[in-house]
Amino acid sequence: MTLSIKSLVVVAASALTLAACATSTAYAPAGFNGQRGGYAEQRLENDRYRVSFSGNSVTSREQVEMGLLLRAAELTRESGYDWFSTVNRATDRNTRYQSSGFNDPFFNRYSPFWGPSWRYYGPRGWSRWNDPFWGHNDFDVRQIDRYEATTEIIMGRGAKPSGDANAFDAREVIVNIGANVTRPM
Known part of the structure; x- marks a missing residue:
């Protein structure tokens, strides 16, 4: 069987599209190349920013x-400071559930956990009877999580405060974390 060049291009483009959907959010500005997620910041004062990073459904x-933390460190260095301290740091999880295997689109849309059943009165009293055409109403439910982390940072010059557990040396963070993030291709 031979494939035309046009068919090969379509297959290759489809494979690249699927591969792009199955990769974690790259370390880049939010919306970079149409990706869902990324980093964003907002300047609050000369030495204070609000920083966030959100991922897609395959980003841990x-x-x-x-x-x-990497964006906070880079922002600190870009602003001419040496260290930063996090204030009000939080990571939120957005969870949704996706079901599959339930064949009726009406019931799938409005309630994936519902299926028709009838009750009848028999020799042992009331019994439940499921529709034989629906099988056992088998379906799978998949949990999909998306995370977003936010913080405010205060930046400073010189040595980081020794007693502050929320203070980070920006250079060290860049060296230690920089190689471990997924960069855009």
């Missing part, structure tokens, strides 16, 4: 939190 919580 750890990757999102590393992206947040």
Whole structure:
């Protein structure tokens, strides 16, 4: 069987599209190349920013939190500071559920956990009878999580405060985390 060049191009484009859908959010500005997620920041004062990093459904919580810290460190260095301290740091999880295997589109849309059943009175009292055409109403439910981490940072010059557990040396963070994040291709 031979495939035309046009068919090969279509197959290759489809494979690349599917591969792009199955990769975690790259460390890049939010919306970069149409990706869902990424980093964003907002300047609040000269030495204070609000920073966020959000991932897609295949980006782990750890990757999102590393992206947040890396962006905070890079922003600190770009602004001429040496260290930053996080204030009000939080990671939120957005969970949704997706079901499959339930064949009726009406019931799938409005309630994937419902299926028709009837009750009848028999020799042992009331019994339940399921529709034989629906089988056993088998379906799978998949949990899909998306994470978003946010923080406010205060930046400073010189040595980081020694007693502050939320203070980070920006250079060290860039060196230690920079190689571990997924970069855009």
